[in-house]
Amino acid sequence: MARRLVVIGGNAAGMSAASQARRRRGRDDLEIVVFERGNFTSYSSCGIPYWVGGLVEGPDKLIARAPATFRDEYAIDVRLRHEVVAIDLESRHVVARNLENGGEPVHVRFDDLMYAPGAEPVRPDWADGGLAGVFGMQTLDDGAALMDWLGAEPAPEHAVVVGAGYIGVEMAEALVRHGLRVTLVERGAEPMSSVDPDMGALVREAICGMNIEVRTGVTVTGLKESDGRISAVVTDSGELPADVVLLGLGVRPNSQLARDAGLPVGRTGGVVTDLRMRVADGIWAAGDCVETVHRLSGHPVHVPLGTHANKQGRVAGINLGGGYATFPGVVGTAVTKVCDLEVGRTGLLEREASAAGYEFVTAVVKSTNRAGYFPGAAQMTVKLIAERRTGRLLGAQIVGRSEAAKRIDVVAAALWHETTVEELTAFDLGYAPPYAPVWDPVLVAARKAAVAVERAGQ
Amino acid sequence: MARRLVVIGGNAAGMSAASQARRRRGRDDLEIVVFERGNFTSYSSCGIPYWVGGLVEGPDKLIARAPATFRDEYAIDVRLRHEVVAIDLESRHVVARNLENGGEPVHVRFDDLMYAPGAEPVRPDWADGGLAGVFGMQTLDDGAALMDWLGAEPAPEHAVVVGAGYIGVEMAEALVRHGLRVTLVERGAEPMSSVDPDMGALVREAICGMNIEVRTGVTVTGLKESDGRISAVVTDSGELPADVVLLGLGVRPNSQLARDAGLPVGRTGGVVTDLRMRVADGIWAAGDCVETVHRLSGHPVHVPLGTHANKQGRVAGINLGGGYATFPGVVGTAVTKVCDLEVGRTGLLEREASAAGYEFVTAVVKSTNRAGYFPGAAQMTVKLIAERRTGRLLGAQIVGRSEAAKRIDVVAAALWHETTVEELTAFDLGYAPPYAPVWDPVLVAARKAAVAVERAGQ
Numbered sequence: 001m002a003r004r005l006v007v008i009g010g011n012a013a014g015m016s017a018a019s020q021a022r023r024r025r026g027r028d029d030l031e032i033v034v035f036e037r038g039n040f041t042s043y044s045s046c047g048i049p050y051w052v053g054g055l056v057e058g059p060d061k062l063i064a065r066a067p068a069t070f071r072d073e074y075a076i077d078v079r080l081r082h083e084v085v086a087i088d089l090e091s092r093h094v095v096a097r098n099l100e101n102g103g104e105p106v107h108v109r110f111d112d113l114m115y116a117p118g119a120e121p122v123r124p125d126w127a128d129g130g131l132a133g134v135f136g137m138q139t140l141d142d143g144a145a146l147m148d149w150l151g152a153e154p155a156p157e158h159a160v161v162v163g164a165g166y167i168g169v170e171m172a173e174a175l176v177r178h179g180l181r182v183t184l185v186e187r188g189a190e191p192m193s194s195v196d197p198d199m200g201a202l203v204r205e206a207i208c209g210m211n212i213e214v215r216t217g218v219t220v221t222g223l224k225e226s227d228g229r230i231s232a233v234v235t236d237s238g239e240l241p242a243d244v245v246l247l248g249l250g251v252r253p254n255s256q257l258a259r260d261a262g263l264p265v266g267r268t269g270g271v272v273t274d275l276r277m278r279v280a281d282g283i284w285a286a287g288d289c290v291e292t293v294h295r296l297s298g299h300p301v302h303v304p305l306g307t308h309a310n311k312q313g314r315v316a317g318i319n320l321g322g323g324y325a326t327f328p329g330v331v332g333t334a335v336t337k338v339c340d341l342e343v344g345r346t347g348l349l350e351r352e353a354s355a356a357g358y359e360f361v362t363a364v365v366k367s368t369n370r371a372g373y374f375p376g377a378a379q380m381t382v383k384l385i386a387e388r389r390t391g392r393l394l395g396a397q398i399v400g401r402s403e404a405a406k407r408i409d410v411v412a413a414a415l416w417h418e419t420t421v422e423e424l425t426a427f428d429l430g431y432a433p434p435y436a437p438v439w440d441p442v443l444v445a446a447r448k449a450a451v452a453v454e455r456a457g458q
Numbered sequence: 459m460a461r462r463l464v465v466i467g468g469n470a471a472g473m474s475a476a477s478q479a480r481r482r483r484g485r486d487d488l489e490i491v492v493f494e495r496g497n498f499t500s501y502s503s504c505g506i507p508y509w510v511g512g513l514v515e516g517p518d519k520l521i522a523r524a525p526a527t528f529r530d531e532y533a534i535d536v537r538l539r540h541e542v543v544a545i546d547l548e549s550r551h552v553v554a555r556n557l558e559n560g561g562e563p564v565h566v567r568f569d570d571l572m573y574a575p576g577a578e579p580v581r582p583d584w585a586d587g588g589l590a591g592v593f594g595m596q597t598l599d600d601g602a603a604l605m606d607w608l609g610a611e612p613a614p615e616h617a618v619v620v621g622a623g624y625i626g627v628e629m630a631e632a633l634v635r636h637g638l639r640v641t642l643v644e645r646g647a648e649p650m651s652s653v654d655p656d657m658g659a660l661v662r663e664a665i666c667g668m669n670i671e672v673r674t675g676v677t678v679t680g681l682k683e684s685d686g687r688i689s690a691v692v693t694d695s696g697e698l699p700a701d702v703v704l705l706g707l708g709v710r711p712n713s714q715l716a717r718d719a720g721l722p723v724g725r726t727g728g729v730v731t732d733l734r735m736r737v738a739d740g741i742w743a744a745g746d747c748v749e750t751v752h753r754l755s756g757h758p759v760h761v762p763l764g765t766h767a768n769k770q771g772r773v774a775g776i777n778l779g780g781g782y783a784t785f786p787g788v789v790g791t792a793v794t795k796v797c798d799l800e801v802g803r804t805g806l807l808e809r810e811a812s813a814a815g816y817e818f819v820t821a822v823v824k825s826t827n828r829a830g831y832f833p834g835a836a837q838m839t840v841k842l843i844a845e846r847r848t849g850r851l852l853g854a855q856i857v858g859r860s861e862a863a864k865r866i867d868v869v870a871a872a873l874w875h876e877t878t879v880e881e882l883t884a885f886d887l888g889y890a891p892p893y894a895p896v897w898d899p900v901l902v903a904a905r906k907a908a909v910a911v912e913r914a915g916q
Contacts, residue, residue, distance in 0.1 A: 012896070047831060047891050061831040166890075306896045307889035314883075314905075328884050335888030344888055373505060373519040403864070406894070409887045413871035416885060425772075426786050427874060429867045430793030430802055431765035432624075433505050433514075436864070438470070438764045447772075 002031045005320060006094055006110035008084045008257070010036030011043065011139075012306050013287025013313035014116035015065065018076050020317025027075040030321075033108060034070070035082040035096050037117070040140040041067050046306055048143040049167075053174035058147070059140050087113065087261035089280070112282045112320055115258055115271060116313065119251035119288035119304045126222045127247060133230035134223065134245045137167055149244060150178060156243040157181060160233045162220050164191030166336045168248025169203075172212045173338050175246070183213040183240050185220060185233070192343060194334060195397045196350050198364070199343075199383055202399045206341040215240075251304050253289045266291045268302040275326040277316035284320060286312035286327075293329035296348050296394060296415060297356035303330050332395070333412040335405040342380075344408030347395030347415045350385060359388040361456050363421075363448035367441035369403035371433035380404040382445040384411075384421060391420040391453040396445070403435075410442050421449040460489045463778060464552055464568035466542045466715070468494030469501065469597075470764050471745025471771035472574035473523065476534050478775025485533040488779075491566060492528070493540040493554050495575070498598040499525050504764055506601035507625075511632035516605070517598050545571065545719035547738070570740045570778055573716055573729060574771065577709035577746035577762045584680045585705060591688035592681065592703045595625055607702060608636060614701040615639060618691045620678050622649035624794045626706025627661075630670045631796050633704070641671040641698050643678060643691070650801060652792060653855045654808050656822070657801075657841055660857045664799040673698075709762050711747045724749045726760035733784040735774035742778060744770035744785075751787035754806050754852060754873065755814035761788050790853070791870040793863040800838075802866030805853030805873045808843060817846040819914050821879075821906035825899035827861035829891035838862040840903040842869075842879060849878040849911040854903070861893075868900050879907040 005021060007014045018032050034041075042065040051058030067078040079096070085105065086095040094113070095105045121136025133156070135146045150156055159175040161168050164186035172184045184191065184207070190200030191207065191214060208214055215235075224232040224239065233240045253270040263279050264272040270291030271279060279285045287309035291300040311327060318325040333346040353360050363384050370377045380400025386393055396411040398404050414424050424446035431438055439447070463479060465472045476490050492499075500523040509516030525536040537554070543563065544553040552571070553563045579594025591614070593604045608614055617633040619626050622644035630642045642649070642665070648658030649665065649672060666672055673693075682690040682697065691698045711728040721737050722730040728749030729737060737743045745767035749758040769785060776783040791804040811818050821842050828835045838858025844851055854869040856862050872882050882904035889896055897905070 044829060044831070044891065044896065046889070046896075047829060050832065050891060055833055056831050305889065307887070310896050311884060325880075326884075328881070331886045333886040333888050335890045335893050337890060337892040346886070346888075371502060371505060373502070373514050374508065375513055403861070405890075406861070406864070406888055407867075409865075409868045409885075409898075410871050412886050412888070413868050413875075417871075417875035417877070419875070422783075423786070426769060426784075427867075428789045428791040428804070428870050429765070430791050430804075430864055430870070431504070431763065432793045432795060432863075433502065433508060434795040435793050438502065438504075438768050440867075 002029055003111040004031045004033065004109060005112045005114060006108055007032065007034040007114040007116060008094065009116035009118055009287070010034045010041040010078055010080070011116070011118055011287070012309035014114060015042045015070065016310050016313025017114045017116065017284065017286060017317035017320060018070070019074055020314050021320040022074045022076060024318070024321025024323055032076045034076060034078045035084050035094070036078060036080050037083045037099065038139050038141040039080055041065060041070060041078055043140045044306065045138060045140065048137060048140065049170040049174040051143055052146060052171070053177035059144055062140060084257065087257060089261055089283070112284065114316060114320065115279065115283065115285040115289065116287045117254040117257065117289055119253050121247050121251050122249040123247060124249065126220065131223055131225055131230050132228055133243060134247065136247045137171060138251055158241045159183070159244045159246065160185060160240050160242040161246040161248055162233070163248035163250070164214070164216070165194060165248055165250060166334065168246070169207060169338045170336060171246045171248060173210065176211050180244070182211070183215060185218050185235060185240070186214070186216045187219045189216055191216065195343060195345050196383065199381070199397045199399050202381060203338070203341065203343060207338055210339050251288065253291070253302055253304070255289055258285070258289070266300050268300050270300070270302045275328065276319045277312055277327055278319065284316040286316045292327065295329045295331050297352065299356065301330065303332070305334065331412050331415045333408060335408060337405065340401055342398070342400050342402070342405035344398040344405035345396065346408045346412040347393065348385065349395060353385055353394050358394055360385050360394055361388060361449065361452040363445055363452050365441065365445045365448050367444045368437055369400065370435060371437050374433045376402070378402040380441055382441045384445045384449040386421045386449045386453055388453070388456050391422050391450065393419050393421050393424060407440070407442055421446045421453060425450055460487055461569040462489040462491065462567060463570045463572060464566055465490065465492040465572040465574060466552065467574035467576055467745070468492045468499040468536055468538070469574070469576055469745070470767035472572055473500045473528065474768050474771025475572045475574065475742065475744060475775035475778060476528070477532055478772050479778040480532045480534060482776070482779025482781055490534045492534060492536045493542050493552070494536060494538050495541045495557065496597050496599040497538055499523060499528060499536055501598045502764065503596060503598065506595060506598065507628040507632040509601055510604060510629065511635035517602055520598060542715065545715060547719055547741070570742065572774060572778065573737065573741065573743040573747065574745045575712040575715065575747055577711050579705050579709050580707040581705060582707065584678065589681055589683055589688050590686055591701060592705065594705045595629060596709055616699045617641070617702045617704065618643060618698050618700040619704040619706055620691070621706035621708070622672070623652060623706055623708060624792065626704070627665060627796045628794060629704045629706060631668065634669050638702070640669070641673060643676050643693060643698070644672070644674045645677045647675055649674065653801060653803050654841065657839070657855045657857050660839060661796070661799065661801060665796055668797050709746065711760055711762070713747055716743070716747070724758050726758050728760045733786065734777045735770050735785055736777065742774040744774045750785065753787045753789050755810065757814065759788065761790070763792065789870050789873045791866060793866060795863065798859055800856070800858050800860070800863035802856040802863035803854065804866045804870040805851065806843065807853060811843055811852050816852055818843050818852055819846060819907065819910040821903055821910050823899065823903045823906050825902045826895055827858060828893060829895050832891045834860070836860040838899055840899045842903045842907040844879045844907045844911055846911070846914050849880050849908065851877050851879050851882060865900055879904045879911060883908055
C-alpha cells in the first residue's frame, strides 16, 4: 500500500514540498492529499499590490500552478476550501472540514504530514470586530475580497493604510494607482522600520512625493462605522475619513493547530523544525508558519517571505521523498519598491545588532548605480554595519532610485560567509560604465566601513 | 628630508596609489612625482566607446581627476607627456624624457617606486606599419586620435573591427552609433570568447540585429592602403573595404621597462608582485601591467580591468603610506553591454576549468529578471559550472536583456568563498516581484546544477 502524505496549506511551502516529494516518489509509492482553506494554490501573495494597482491582471496571472495542474501532472489530490481543524499525532489522522457545505468533519489518515498553513495578518483589538471594509492582506482570497470592495458601489474614495512596513507602503502605492486618496499611518517616527531610522527618513521624503499622505508618530485607537461599514479611523491625533482600511501591521504564524497537537512552537510563535524542516517523526513544516535561525544573531526569527517558503518547502519535499537537503537559515534580506524608490536590506539593523550583543561601526555613502558620466546615472545611499575589532560585516541597507535594491544580494552573499568589510573591498564585482562606477557603491561603502573599523581600533 | 615616491603611469593604478599614500603621509614627509606618457590622468578607458558613440561628452567627462586637482589638493607633482625610459635599481633613479620638446633625458632619484604604466593593444604584424586610420583603443589619447580621424574630411564611412571581445563589440556598437557601417571580424566560431561558445552564440544572434555585420571564423591577414591611408582589410575570405580599423585583439602588459631593470615578469607577461603589490624592496606595481592570481585555478592571470587597477593601486598606496592591505586575487568577473544585450561572467569558463584540472558539470536555465507576471519581465539565460563530486561552484555566465549582467556579482561573491551549488540554492537573495521571480534566476540555475552534481554521483 502506498504511504500517504497529507499537506496542510496549498501555497508556496506546501505545494513546493508536495511537488518535490512527487518527483522522487511515484504515485504508486506515495499518495499526496493537500487541504487548502482558500480558493487558490501556489500563488504570489507578493503580487497582490500590483493587481490592486492595475499593473498585473489578477488573480489568474498571480497563480503559478492551479489545482488542475497539480492533479493532472503531479497526481496530487488538492482539496480547496478545506480547513484542517485538528491533528491527532497518536492515531496519525487529521480532521478536515469542507467550508463550502459546512458538512461533517472528515478524518484522513497520514503517514507523513506536511504542515504549511502560512500566516495571517495581525489584527489589533480595534480591528477585531469584522467590520466591512477592513482588510488584512495575506492570501489571494484577501486580495479578491479587497478588489470586490473597491469595485462595489458606492466606490470607496478614502483609504487608510495602518502600518508603513513593506505591505503597508506597497498597498498605499497600489491604492493611489487605483485612484483612491490614501493616508499611511505609522506609529514609529519613520516609515519602513525594516531599515534604520536614518534610511527610513530617505524613504519618507520619497513617498511624500507620491500622493500618499504620510502620518508618522500616530497611533490608531479605533474605527468608526456607519451602517455597518467603515467610515473613519480614530487616532491619537484625530480622525481620518476612510471607506477602506488596510492593515499593514505584519503577520503571525498560523501555529495554533500545531500547538494544539503538541508540536513544538517557539518564542517567535513559529513552529520549530530541525535543519531538514522536520518537526517530529514523519511531521514536517515550512513557510510562514515556522521559525528559522538568523545566521548573524543566532536567534530564532519569524520571517514570512515567499522566497523562504519556497526554499523550505523544497527542502522538506526532498527529505520527504527520501533525499537529503537542509535549510541553513536566513540573513534577513528583503527588497521593496515604492514607485521608483528602491529599498533593500540584509543582515542586522543597528537595533538588531545591539540586541544580538554586537558592538559595531557604521558607514553611509552616496554613490551612483552607473558610472557618474553614463546616461541614466542615479544616486543611491548605502549603509554598512560592521563589528568592532573584527570588522565582520553585520548588515547593509540601500535606498536608491534605479538598479539599487538588488545590489543588496552581494552583501547577503558576503554575510552568508562571515566576510569582513576589509575583504569585501576586494570583491571582484562586475564593472562596466552602464552598470557601475569603477568602485561599485557596495565597495565604496566597504572602504569607508574598513576605515571606520581601523579608526575604532581595539 | 622627505622621501620621494616616483610613480610611472598616471591613470587608475598609479594615481590611486599616489592618493592613498598622500592620505597617510603629508607633503613634508613624502614627495610624490608622477610621470605620465599621455595627456590625461585618472580617466575611464572603459568610457571611450560611449564617447565615440555619442552617449558621453568626451574627453572631459571621462576624467575623474585632472592633473591640477592632484597638484592642488594632493600635492602630487604630475608631469604629463613624460615617458620613463629606464629604471636603475642600483642607484634608485628613473630616466624620463619629455615627449613634447624631445629634450635631454632627466634623471630623478626615488626612495619608493610605483610601477603602473598599464597595457597596450596587441598589434599583429599586419598592423605594425603605423598605417593612418588603424587604431588600438586603450588610452584616452587613443580615443582622442580616433575621434579626430572620424571628424576629419573625408569622413570615414566603413569601419572594420578586428576581434569580437569586449572592446571589439563595444567599439562596433559605438561606431554604428557614430553613423558608420561596421563589420566585426572574429577568428573564432562565436563572438565573445570570454564566455563559452553556447553563450557566445546568444550574443551573436543578438548583435546581428544591431546593424553590425558579424563575420566569425574569419582571419585577418593584412591591410590595404591608398595614399598612406587604410582602404581595406584583407582576410582569408576576401577583402573588406575600410577607412577606419579598430583593433580589438586584447592588450599586453607594459612590462618591458620593468624587465629591463631586472624586475620579475611572469609567464603572462605581467610584473610579479606579492599580496601587498610589492615587487621588490621599495618597488611596487599595480594595474594593467601586473599579473595576479585567479582564486579558482590558482594560476597567475593577466586581467586588465579598471576595477582591479583601482583596487590594486589603493592597496599599494596604503602599504606605501605605512598601512597594511593586500590584494587577494580575482575570480574573473566581467560584464559588458552591447545595445540592450547584457553579458556577465565570473569564475572559469569550461575550457578554463578543464585547463585548471577540474572535472565539472554544467547547468543552463532560462528565467526572467522580474516575476514572470510583472511588467517589463525579460528573459535571461544563466549557466553555472560546478565541480564534479564536491559541487563546488566554478563559474557562471549570464546573457539577458535587462537587469541580467550584474546578477553575476552574487555568483562572484559565492565563488570568492568556495561555495557549493547546493549551498547557493539557499542564499538569502532579495525577492519582490519588480526585482526577481520568487526563485532568483541564479538560484534556479543553482538548483539545476545541484541536481546535475547529484546525478553525476561519485
